[in-house]
Amino acid sequence: MAKTTNYQKLEDRLRRGEVVVLDGGISTEMLKVGYPPDQNLGELWGVRGLYTEEGVAITREVHRRYIEAGAEVLMTNTFRMDMCPTAELDGRVDAAPGTWRKIVGLSIDLVREEAAKLGRADDVAVAFVQARPALCDPAWLKDLAGLLKEAQPDLMIMEAIQEIPKDLHFPEYEILLESGVPLWVAYRRVVGGQVGLYGELRKVDGDLFRRAATKLEQMGIGAILVNCLPATSIYGLMAWLREATTLPLGVYANTGRFVNPGWDFTLAETPEEYLEHARVWVREGAQIVGGCCGVEPAHIKALAETFGAPVAGRR
16 A cells, blocks of 8 residues: 555655654543543443444544544544454443444544534544554454555554564564554653553663664554653663664653543643654654643644644634
8 A cells, every 4th residue: 555645745754853742642532522531431431432323423523523623633533443352242342243344444533524514624634543552453453554554554563562572573563564554662661661651660671662663664664752741751862772763753642641431630731731742852862752641722723833734724
């Protein structure tokens, strides 16, 4: 599959040393729009909404907000798509087995349709998202790769990845790359180790992430990012990774705190505070910046106005 025109535009900008702006948190912004917190938790974080009319309408509104804010890469509402087949069987979602295959296409269409409504069909890239692919059944990943080859999002982002195999063998990425869709990977890691949601160190493994970065570039991965961790935890990481790879590097961090169910925004950083973190990441080598849980359209607008390409009609 040839790279889409919108992805080629992204690549061209990254080659020129420019900064590309991602969107912010999908599931947490759904709460802001009005999605019930007790439906937005656990393994079906966010993606459950694609099974109901209300959830689809709310997902559309979230995408619209980020497009208006100036985001240039919009992620699908599919954080743990791999859990949907089981949820269809055990009744956690009211849908016939196999419906998830249609949801894959729907998730991509929602972004494209909202971008078109706002006159940004030609400058918004759609990224299909899946978390921690190494935990997925390889047969399911092959099925997903086939669906994505047909649906043709501009790229994929595999995110919230924690473990890195010591032998640097990534069969899950090999399966996904067979689709021909460009693949970016995002880890929850810092210099020298693996961390939790709040930046707490979970495992020290030296330069494993750096060695993995070199391997990932050789495999044909398009960019390496970190996500779903506090903004300050990332300081120093971009420069550290740059020693091992020439790939574009990126960050999309959290702000606020997870509660079960939902998200606590009371401790979230302001858009101005989050922007100052992003300035540090960019100075240290990041070319892709955005937000994860708790990051809202106002934060993304601040990033887009500072780093992004000019967008007609941005409010």
